[in-house]
Amino acid sequence: LSETGRAITDKPDDFLTGLRSDLADQPGCDTDLVTIIAEHILVSSPQNDCVARARRAIGQLAKARATPDA
Amino acid sequence: MREPPISIHSITLVGFRAYLHEALFDFSEKPCLALFAPNGKGKSGLVDAFEFSLSENGTIERLGIRATHNQAGVTALAHDLAADHGLPTEVRIKLKSGKTVCEAIRSISDDRARPASLGGLLARLMVDPIVRGYALRKFVESQTPEDRYTEVAGWLQLSPLVEIQKNLRLLRQQVKADAEDAQPKADINRQVAQITAGALTEWNEVAALDFANSLLRSLDAQLVMASFDRNDPTYVTLFERVAAEEQQIGIAGLKQLKVAIEAVFVEGSGERVVEGALPAFEQSVADKQAAQTLEAAERSAAANAVFAQVWAAAEPLFSEGAPSIDNCPVCATPLPNTAAGSREAIAEHIRSHRAALAAYSAAKDGLDKTARKVAMAHRTLQANLAVLRPLLPSSETACIVAAAAYGDSIAPWLDGTPPESAELKRLLAALLSAAVAQIAEIEARQGDNTYAKAKAKIDALLETKDQESLRIQTQDQFARLLSALNDQATFISSAIRVKVQALLDLLREPTNRLYRAIQGADAAPIRLDLPPEEDLNQQRLLLLIDFSPGRRGVAPSGYLSDSEIHSLALTLRLAAIATFNSGAPIAILDDIVTSYDADHRRTTAGMIAAHTPNLQIILTTHDQRFFSYLKDQLGDSRWAYLQITRLDRDYGPRFAGHRISDKIIEAQWRDGQSAANEMRQAEEEWLLDRCRQFGVDIRIRELDRAYSYERSELASALAAYLNSAGLSPPAVRGVTNRFLASLQKGEIENFGSHFQDGPYGDGSIGDEKARWEEFKFFRDHFVCPACKRTKFKRPLPLKKPVCAHPTCEAQFRFAAVVPAASAPGLLKVTETGIKSESVS
Numbered sequence: 001l002s003e004t005g006r007a008i009t010d011k012p013d014d015f016l017t018g019l020r021s022d023l024a025d026q027p028g029c030d031t032d033l034v035t036i037i038a039e040h041i042l043v044s045s046p047q048n049d050c051v052a053r054a055r056r057a058i059g060q061l062a063k064a065r066a067t068p069d070a
Numbered sequence: 071m072r073e074p075p076i077s078i079h080s081i082t083l084v085g086f087r088a089y090l091h092e093a094l095f096d097f098s099e100k101p102c103l104a105l106f107a108p109n110g111k112g113k114s115g116l117v118d119a120f121e122f123s124l125s126e127n128g129t130i131e132r133l134g135i136r137a138t139h140n141q142a143g144v145t146a147l148a149h150d151l152a153a154d155h156g157l158p159t160e161v162r163i164k165l166k167s168g169k170t171v172c173e174a175i176r177s178i179s180d181d182r183a184r185p186a187s188l189g190g191l192l193a194r195l196m197v198d199p200i201v202r203g204y205a206l207r208k209f210v211e212s213q214t215p216e217d218r219y220t221e222v223a224g225w226l227q228l229s230p231l232v233e234i235q236k237n238l239r240l241l242r243q244q245v246k247a248d249a250e251d252a253q254p255k256a257d258i259n260r261q262v263a264q265i266t267a268g269a270l271t272e273w274n275e276v277a278a279l280d281f282a283n284s285l286l287r288s289l290d291a292q293l294v295m296a297s298f299d300r301n302d303p304t305y306v307t308l309f310e311r312v313a314a315e316e317q318q319i320g321i322a323g324l325k326q327l328k329v330a331i332e333a334v335f336v337e338g339s340g341e342r343v344v345e346g347a348l349p350a351f352e353q354s355v356a357d358k359q360a361a362q363t364l365e366a367a368e369r370s371a372a373a374n375a376v377f378a379q380v381w382a383a384a385e386p387l388f389s390e391g392a393p394s395i396d397n398c399p400v401c402a403t404p405l406p407n408t409a410a411g412s413r414e415a416i417a418e419h420i421r422s423h424r425a426a427l428a429a430y431s432a433a434k435d436g437l438d439k440t441a442r443k444v445a446m447a448h449r450t451l452q453a454n455l456a457v458l459r460p461l462l463p464s465s466e467t468a469c470i471v472a473a474a475a476y477g478d479s480i481a482p483w484l485d486g487t488p489p490e491s492a493e494l495k496r497l498l499a500a501l502l503s504a505a506v507a508q509i510a511e512i513e514a515r516q517g518d519n520t521y522a523k524a525k526a527k528i529d530a531l532l533e534t535k536d537q538e539s540l541r542i543q544t545q546d547q548f549a550r551l552l553s554a555l556n557d558q559a560t561f562i563s564s565a566i567r568v569k570v571q572a573l574l575d576l577l578r579e580p581t582n583r584l585y586r587a588i589q590g591a592d593a594a595p596i597r598l599d600l601p602p603e604e605d606l607n608q609q610r611l612l613l614l615i616d617f618s619p620g621r622r623g624v625a626p627s628g629y630l631s632d633s634e635i636h637s638l639a640l641t642l643r644l645a646a647i648a649t650f651n652s653g654a655p656i657a658i659l660d661d662i663v664t665s666y667d668a669d670h671r672r673t674t675a676g677m678i679a680a681h682t683p684n685l686q687i688i689l690t691t692h693d694q695r696f697f698s699y700l701k702d703q704l705g706d707s708r709w710a711y712l713q714i715t716r717l718d719r720d721y722g723p724r725f726a727g728h729r730i731s732d733k734i735i736e737a738q739w740r741d742g743q744s745a746a747n748e749m750r751q752a753e754e755e756w757l758l759d760r761c762r763q764f765g766v767d768i769r770i771r772e773l774d775r776a777y778s779y780e781r782s783e784l785a786s787a788l789a790a791y792l793n794s795a796g797l798s799p800p801a802v803r804g805v806t807n808r809f810l811a812s813l814q815k816g817e818i819e820n821f822g823s824h825f826q827d828g829p830y831g832d833g834s835i836g837d838e839k840a841r842w843e844e845f846k847f848f849r850d851h852f853v854c855p856a857c858k859r860t861k862f863k864r865p866l867p868l869k870k871p872v873c874a875h876p877t878c879e880a881q882f883r884f885a886a887v888v889p890a891a892s893a894p895g896l897l898k899v900t901e902t903g904i905k906s907e908s909v910s
Contacts, residue, residue: 012230019565023558030554037558041237044230051237055244058551062248065550066543 012044074168076191076654077686083119085152085159088112089722100710101686106697107714112723113690117660119161121200128182147178194653197225197646203661206639215610222611225646226573231566235609238559249548254541265530273538278531285524311521321512328505330458337499347454351447355488358440365437368430388417469497567600574598577645584641587677633670659689663696675699694747739835757784764871765864766791795870856880
């Protein structure tokens with residue numbers, strides 16, 4: 001492979017590390033949501049129920065934000 | 071420093087698939103191998119060995135792990151006689167990187183664990199190096215864009231990224247469902263309907279306010295809430311009203327009082343009879359007194375009850391039908407001398423006394439029953455009075471006093487006349503009448519409502535309002551989070567898309583180069599594209615061709631022929647292997663051409679020869695024509711050629727050199743198989759040898775008859791050369807061998823069986839044997855007349871070939887040949903000419 005090719009074919013772990021960082025650096029991004037996505041979804045070996053976990057976490061976040069005084 | 075690429079040094083199979091005894095495939099001198107065998111002879115075992123060794127679970131995909139459904143499981147990896155022969159089932163692969171050689175042994179006898187020594191190879195294999203012919207078409211024709219994306223992402227080791235995209239897509243769907251979930255709203259509406267007894271069917275604050283005010287209006291027309299809020303002044307007032315209400319008898323209290331009075335005394339009027347514990351008690355006392363009187367009378371009548379047993383014993387003696395007796399059974403007094411004076415008089419006396427005793431007994435039972443009823447009625451009355459007395463309104467002083475007095479009197483009462491109750495009855499009747507009237511009046515005024523009930527309903531509605539507010543806010547947050555999630559998912563998908571598309575672009579040039587090598591320079595350009603960026607489903611891969619200026623970016627299956635589709639799939643895989651597996655440039659090709667035309671086979675072989683110089687290719691085929699093309703075009707420097715001639719169950723595949731020998735053909739016949747293909751191949755090989763050795767110029771014909779390619783060209787050229795050199799093959803009389811005739815005329819057909827009049831026909835094995843003997847008869851003319859060797863050369867400027875042996879170099883001329891005696895019906899050819907000889 002060319003140098004470009006090798007860079008493109010970074011192993012998924014390396015690619016995901018960079019992607020998590022890039023995502024968090026997005027201006028105005030929801031950092032709580034980034035944390036949830038990074039923890040449950042943006043991993044090379046996700047849990048079997050990672051989608052359910054992320055969904056639950058997002059649900060809890062929505063409820064917490066809906067009742068800020070609670 | 072970059073590590074040298076890994077190649078396969080050797081593969082050894084033992085007890086594996088068709089290979090019972092150890093078979094070694096050595097690639098140390100020639101890294102590439104073409105292996106030909108008819109189907110079912112064990113050629114794919116070599117590919118299976120490689121797949122098994124590299125697999126995660128120690129099996130091959132088409133077998134699976136367990137024997138279930140259509141899969142045979144791991145068991146099928148082992149040769150069925152391996153255990154009987156005490157042989158293991160294992161594959162040994164030696165890998166070479168630079169000067170280092172390491173061996174990996176994988177067996178099915180243990181846990182089939184993948185050897186760690188294969189780790190280096192696996193790490194460098196981004197694309198699966200095994201290409202199965204049967205799977206190629208699937209990629210182009212039947213795979214969905216989603217499946218194709220998954221597969222290509224697998225080649226490119228992007229499966230985790232594909233998984234991420236799938237998970238993200240699923241998460242977005244689920245969060246969207248949460249954001250749009252109608253269930254919480256439905257729950258609230260159901261709750262509203264329950265609170266308002268169906269007056270409201272869904273939450274609406276204005277309607278809830280109206281409902282609350284309607285409750286309050288029934289209690290007090292002045293009470294109106296201006297807003298449905300706990301801070302509304304009317305709501306504060308409602309608190310106070312509830313507290314006051316608790317201090318007075320409301321409708322509930324009146325109803326309770328009414329029930330309590332009715333339990334003690336209800337005055338009869340009209341059809342209504344007197345009821346209640348008090349009259350019941352008094353009635354039971356009266357009944358008991360009557361029973362006492364009756365019992366006393368009967369007791370007197372039965373005063374002589376002491377004789378009851380005597381009468382009972384004597385009665386049978388004096389009853390009708392009993393044996394006649396003359397004397398008293400007790401004192402032996404003659405019956406006429408007794409006070410009664412006769413037997414009949416004694417019987418009557420006994421009957422009357424016994425009747426008096428029965429009446430007394432009944433009266434006694436009646437007295438006991440009434441006594442029990444009185445006791446029960448007494449207890450019931452006291453209990454009901456105890457309930458009633460605290461409920462009596464404090465304003466009803468007379469009633470309270472009367473009830474207390476009566477209660478005090480009745481408590482110690484044991485027997486005799488009940489306490490006087492007339493006054494109490496009068497007062498209770500009046501109070502009951504007043505309570506009933508009051509209840510009617512309240513119900514007419516405010517229904518079944520009270521401030522407490524109204525407040526409870528309003529509180530429940532206020533609670534519902536809070537829940538609805540929380541629901542709206544939560545749903546709003548869900549919507550915001552969904553929007554943010556969509557943004558983040560788009561960002562992630564976009565990054566993955568860039569990565570995937572870049573990898574796909576790397577594939578485009580080599581894929582098209584290889585494809586053009588097979589299909590020609592004007593072959594339609596191919597590309598693998600992701601869907602447009604705005605497409606939410608990015609996990610798809612579109613395989614497109616630019617078929618014509620008016621048909622750009624179209625699906626191949628609608629425009630390409632079968633062989634073109636096959637070529638496309640093959641070149642795509644080979645390009646991927648060549649591009650991404652540079653650390654281990656290995657391609658294992660299993661039956662990659664099947665049932666296509668000769669041109670396709672030849673150009674595929676040509677593509678492999680011209681465009682895969684850095685790949686180590688291990689190729690198996692059951693197509694002898696393709697095998698032949700490979701041999702012609704790939705040369706001998708890097709390639710080895712093997713042919714499986716037969717499969718011995720108790721040994722394994724048997725190999726031959728790559729040339730078709732007489733033995734191979736005879737082996738086919740021994741197995742009862744047609745050898746037409748082998749014969750044709752042998753003839754072609756022989757023709758090619760002759761043309762090469764005789765220095766024949768070959769003119770490629772116009773493509774007016776596709777099937778007349780190859781062998782006919784060789785035959786035509788050889789015939790032309792022989793004519794020009796004055797070397798005429800001897801005439802063979804009596805033989806109608808079209809091969810010989812056509813060779814002489816330069817016209818050799820090129821279809822399936824040239825022994826048949828029609829193309830693709832099958833001759834009998836007997837025909838084949840006869841024809842083969844004829845061919846051999848003809849072939850054997852081409853021997854050195856001096857040393858009988860069969861290799862020639864024709865250095866320029868010689869017109870005729872000479873023996874290739876350096877010590878001979880005799881000029882070639884056709885020799886006379888004597889056929890074997892066992893070749894019936896053939897002609898005998900001698901040094902001096904040809905003469906007919908029937909040997910049949």
